[in-house]
Amino acid sequence: MNWSELYWHRVTPFHVLLWPLSLLFIMVLAFKRLLFRLGILRSVRLPVPIIFVDSITVGDAGKTSLVIWLINALKAFGLRPGIISRGYSENYGSPIPVTISSKLKVVGNRALLIAYQSKDICPIWIGHDRVKVAQALLAAHPECNVLICEDGLQDVRLQRDLEIVVVDNSKQNFGNGLILPAGPLRDSLSRLNKVTAVVMNQKSSRSLVNTGSHVKTFYMRPGNVYFTNLLNPDYRSVFRDKSIHVITDSQDFLDQLKYLKINVRSHSAINHYQFTKEDLQFPDAEIILMKAEDAVKCLSFANKKFWVLHEEIVVDIGLRETILKKLREQFMDPKLLDILVCPLCKGPLTYKKNEKELICKADRLAFPIRDGIPVMLEEEARILPAEEEI
Numbered sequence: 301m302n303w304s305e306l307y308w309h310r311v312t313p314f315h316v317l318l319w320p321l322s323l324l325f326i327m328v329l330a331f332k333r334l335l336f337r338l339g340i341l342r343s344v345r346l347p348v349p350i351i352f353v354d355s356i357t358v359g360d361a362g363k364t365s366l367v368i369w370l371i372n373a374l375k376a377f378g379l380r381p382g383i384i385s386r387g388y389s390e391n392y393g394s395p396i397p398v399t400i401s402s403k404l405k406v407v408g409n410r411a412l413l414i415a416y417q418s419k420d421i422c423p424i425w426i427g428h429d430r431v432k433v434a435q436a437l438l439a440a441h442p443e444c445n446v447l448i449c450e451d452g453l454q455d456v457r458l459q460r461d462l463e464i465v466v467v468d469n470s471k472q473n474f475g476n477g478l479i480l481p482a483g484p485l486r487d488s489l490s491r492l493n494k495v496t497a498v499v500m501n502q503k504s505s506r507s508l509v510n511t512g513s514h515v516k517t518f519y520m521r522p523g524n525v526y527f528t529n530l531l532n533p534d535y536r537s538v539f540r541d542k543s544i545h546v547i548t549d550s551q552d553f554l555d556q557l558k559y560l561k562i563n564v565r566s567h568s569a570i571n572h573y574q575f576t577k578e579d580l581q582f583p584d585a586e587i588i589l590m591k592a593e594d595a596v597k598c599l600s601f602a603n604k605k606f607w608v609l610h611e612e613i614v615v616d617i618g619l620r621e622t623i624l625k626k627l628r629e630q631f632m633d634p635k636l637l638d639i640l641v642c643p644l645c646k647g648p649l650t651y652k653k654n655e656k657e658l659i660c661k662a663d664r665l666a667f668p669i670r671d672g673i674p675v676m677l678e679e680e681a682r683i684l685p686a687e688e689e690i
């Protein structure tokens with residue numbers, strides 16, 4: 301256990317001192333929700349469906365892996381997702397896009413990690429104000445027809461269509477069971493009864509959390525593990541008889557390497573919020589191995605010696621079905637079909653209800669609506685013959 305885990309798992313006199321603040325925190329949250337419910341404060345409805353993916357505790361809990369999974373699942377159904385995030389906490393400027401070439405100092409570690417792991421296949425925008433970020437992303441990418449917000453469960457300003465909460469099932473994730481700042485919970489556990497789906501990140505333990513019978517619970521489990529080159533992620537390898545230096549503070553990671561029978565020399569990553577080239581000078585190293593969240597900090601100066609542990613996840617098929625069912629209901633709304641634009645020319649589309657197609661007159665393409673989901677992919681679109689009237 302590191303110091304933060306120790307802190308979240310105990311109840312000391314210090315925690316008792318902080319407890320009134322926790323009470324205040326949850327009261328402010330409840331009061332804010334009440335103001336929105338009474339219509340005194342107004343929440344914003346975006347023109348496209350938005351899925352919130354968050355953990356209920358501090359820390360990632362597997363959220364990033366699930367977001368990457370979700371991007372790919374939505375893409376596979378012809379949807380065009382965009383990601384919004386707050387980025388890091390001191391990020392008060394106007395919304396900005398994130399790519400793997402973005403500067404760590406400007407966009408923060410998490411956003412860069414998502415850009416890296418999603419291989420830049422969908423736009424990611426960050427900023428302090430989620431409503432503005434979402435609007436900026438949609439203005440820059442009118443082809444996006446669904447958004448994923450990778451935090452902000454408590455931010456009631458933005459109306460959402462689905463809420464997915466990830467719970468780390470392996471390390472008594474709820475710690476001492478107290479709400480911030482005395483404990484790791486960012487909301488009361490009863491909040492889990494009100495979300496669309498709870499995803500248990502089941503690394504090892506089998507202990508189950510009672511989330512109420514009306515909330516759908518799904519599982520994500522570790523899948524294949526392999527190493528990819530940082531600069532060329534399609535290049536995989538198993539290391540045999542190499543001099544490997546590992547930079548990490550994660551005992552889990554070192555245990556995992558031991559389990560894979562890989563001998564390494566390990567170095568602490570502590571105090572390296574931002575690595576420099578000089579931090580990572582190991583003349584005898586043939587391989588410099590890191591977890592992805594540390595490795596992305598080295599993108600600007602890495603060479604081909606830098607490798608990353610890649611961990612796939614397996615998610616219950618039911619989660620995808622639940623998400624698609626909910627999105628279908630949204631897309632059945634003619635208002636939503638009206639605002640979709642052509643992914644090629646960004647121009648307007650005409651909805652042909654009987655043919656179940658969305659027509660771009662300029663490109664003479666008909667995008668199919670399959671199973672209630674508009675498939676906005678050029679390669680799936682039907683080319684309209686010259687004689688067909690539109």
Ligand code: ZN
Pocket residue numbers: 642643644645646647660661662663
């Ligand atoms: Zn077009």
